[in-house]
Amino acid sequence: DELKDAEGIKDYKFRLMLVSSILDDPQYVRVIEDLGGLVVTDSMCFGTRIFWTDVDETIRDPLDALAKWYIQEKPACPRMFLGFEDRSKFIQDMIKEFRVDGVIGLRMVFCDLWAGELFMLEKDLEKANMPVLHMDREYLMAGTIGQLRTRVQAFMESIGGRR
Numbered sequence: 001d002e003l004k005d006a007e008g009i010k011d012y013k014f015r016l017m018l019v020s021s022i023l024d025d026p027q028y029v030r031v032i033e034d035l036g037g038l039v040v041t042d043s044m045c046f047g048t049r050i051f052w053t054d055v056d057e058t059i060r061d062p063l064d065a066l067a068k069w070y071i072q073e074k075p076a077c078p079r080m081f082l083g084f085e086d087r088s089k090f091i092q093d094m095i096k097e098f099r100v101d102g103v104i105g106l107r108m109v110f111c112d113l114w115a116g117e118l119f120m121l122e123k124d125l126e127k128a129n130m131p132v133l134h135m136d137r138e139y140l141m142a143g144t145i146g147q148l149r150t151r152v153q154a155f156m157e158s159i160g161g162r163r
Helices: 027-034 062-073 084-097 112-127 145-162
Strands: 014-020 037-044 102-108 132-137
Touching: 014 027, 014 084, 014 112, 014 145, 027 037, 027 145, 037 084, 084 112, 102 112, 102 145, 112 132, 132 145
Parallel strands: 014 037, 014 102, 102 132
Antiparallel strands: none
16 A cells, blocks of 8 residues: 555666576666666565465464475475476566566576576577576676676667567
8 A cells, every 4th residue: 555656666768577596786686777677576596486475374284384385386496306387487477467578587607507497498488579688697796797787788778679
């Protein structure tokens, strides 16, 4: 109710989704939003993906309810065998719900699991005609701000040409 009449952010160029493992440095989002992107949703290990579904409170035993949620209902991490189809569907559902214009996938350098995940996701999103930027990133952003800025700016220019 508090946000119902709020104006929101209006000076953005594109609505973007971040897909990544962990992203604990807000500087990445700041660079993207300084360039005119608005990060409207995500699919990250400690982000929207794990908080989107609720635990079924009608199950009598809370431990059973948590176990069911954790094993069956929450989209699994890419480190888990199987589950890609569920994660891809979750991302595509979020794209529709949040009216996303483009997806930025950030892979921690040397994380082979996320390399495979983003490769397969990119193929799925290409079929859906969704622009994707897949970037490798260092844990610390110290020397990579310029590269991030250049790649995101080019990505948003390419999205602009598709509109």
